[in-house]
Amino acid sequence: MVALQAQDFAMCKWALGVRLPDSRIEKIDAALDSGFLLRTHALRFTWQLVTAEDVGWLLDLTAPLTKSRLKSRHAELGLTPDLLAACCRVIERALQEPLALRRAELAAALGQAGLPHAGVQVSHIFGWAELEKVICSGPLQNGKPTYALLARRAPPAPALAREEALARLARGYFNSRWPASLADFAWWSGLPVGEARRAIQTLQGEFYPQVIGGQTYYLPQTGQASPLDELTASLAERAFLLPAFDEFLISYTDRRAVLSAEHQARTFSSNGIFYPVIVVDSQVVGVWKRAVKKSRLEMGFDFFVSPSSQMLPAVQAAAAAYARFLGKQLA
Numbered sequence: 001m002v003a004l005q006a007q008d009f010a011m012c013k014w015a016l017g018v019r020l021p022d023s024r025i026e027k028i029d030a031a032l033d034s035g036f037l038l039r040t041h042a043l044r045f046t047w048q049l050v051t052a053e054d055v056g057w058l059l060d061l062t063a064p065l066t067k068s069r070l071k072s073r074h075a076e077l078g079l080t081p082d083l084l085a086a087c088c089r090v091i092e093r094a095l096q097e098p099l100a101l102r103r104a105e106l107a108a109a110l111g112q113a114g115l116p117h118a119g120v121q122v123s124h125i126f127g128w129a130e131l132e133k134v135i136c137s138g139p140l141q142n143g144k145p146t147y148a149l150l151a152r153r154a155p156p157a158p159a160l161a162r163e164e165a166l167a168r169l170a171r172g173y174f175n176s177r178w179p180a181s182l183a184d185f186a187w188w189s190g191l192p193v194g195e196a197r198r199a200i201q202t203l204q205g206e207f208y209p210q211v212i213g214g215q216t217y218y219l220p221q222t223g224q225a226s227p228l229d230e231l232t233a234s235l236a237e238r239a240f241l242l243p244a245f246d247e248f249l250i251s252y253t254d255r256r257a258v259l260s261a262e263h264q265a266r267t268f269s270s271n272g273i274f275y276p277v278i279v280v281d282s283q284v285v286g287v288w289k290r291a292v293k294k295s296r297l298e299m300g301f302d303f304f305v306s307p308s309s310q311m312l313p314a315v316q317a318a319a320a321a322y323a324r325f326l327g328k329q330l331a
Helices: 009-017 025-034 052-077 081-094 103-112 119-131 162-177 182-189 193-201 227-235 261-266 311-326
Strands: 037-043 046-051 135-137 147-149 207-212 215-220 239-242 277-280 283-292 296-303
Touching: 009 025, 009 046, 009 311, 025 037, 037 052, 037 119, 046 052, 052 119, 052 162, 081 103, 081 119, 103 119, 119 135, 162 182, 162 193, 162 215, 182 193, 239 311, 277 311, 283 311, 296 311
Parallel strands: none
Antiparallel strands: 037 046, 037 135, 135 147, 207 215, 239 277, 277 283, 283 296
16 A cells, blocks of 8 residues: 555554454554554654655655645644754754654653754654654554654665655555546655646556546456456445544545545545545445443444445444454443
8 A cells, every 4th residue: 555644643553453364453563563554744744654665766756845834834833844853863862772763752852952852843853853754653652652753763765766665655546446436646756746647647557447427536457358247246345443543544645436425524624634434335435433441342433324124234243343443342
């Protein structure tokens, strides 16, 4: 998937779990602790989960675009280039020893240096330090995230030529999210449309365009008459409880194929908050919430339509899978 949305830290673990059948949260935590998986600002100035193997070339490709788009916002916040550079130096010194710090501890180091250390400013400072390849996520401390130096978590790898990086990004996107359009890929990646088109062109022979409902989508060259039909059949009568900010919705600009317009306001907010959703037969049919107790998991469901007799058992099975992932008893 190259990068997976990680705005909500707890929920992004389930975003992996739901895609890795029979996995447990301990396995995801171990991958984060070891540095195999990193959480950093990679696309559109949002948190993403990426592998240590991919983080270098991905930031080389996307960070300059993100930095350029942040200029006016940073001017509003009083974050000049010199100030941001000073913050990065303080952050780098602070993480020499100990090797990982919680957000509040790193903010305190900025404050002690007389630099901005609270509110929106510090959020942008930490994000900028990630774009500058200074920091990324560190090992968990009591299940909570930390920051560490990227150079320690992901040793430098040979740089990719831009065309190769574009091809790798497009291939990862379309392999895991097809059918998708040029507009979808440009939105998800943050690339300008022209460069997104160039990236897709590198995949000729791997993907082919197909017009569906007046829109051009890209599908894999599988040798089958209709890979889309096979995909649809594989999802028939299956239910999934997807986390907040899940790629199933956030990877696309046009979500009408899976979400009715009348239900959009209950699925994501006007300011970009995506709620956990119930998906049955590849359609969003409701939202869910959870309450995690010491040893129990309590689930609440809000269906957009009256659930059928077939839907309820499928959703309960999905809830049981989530409980197993967390190592809890489903209440």
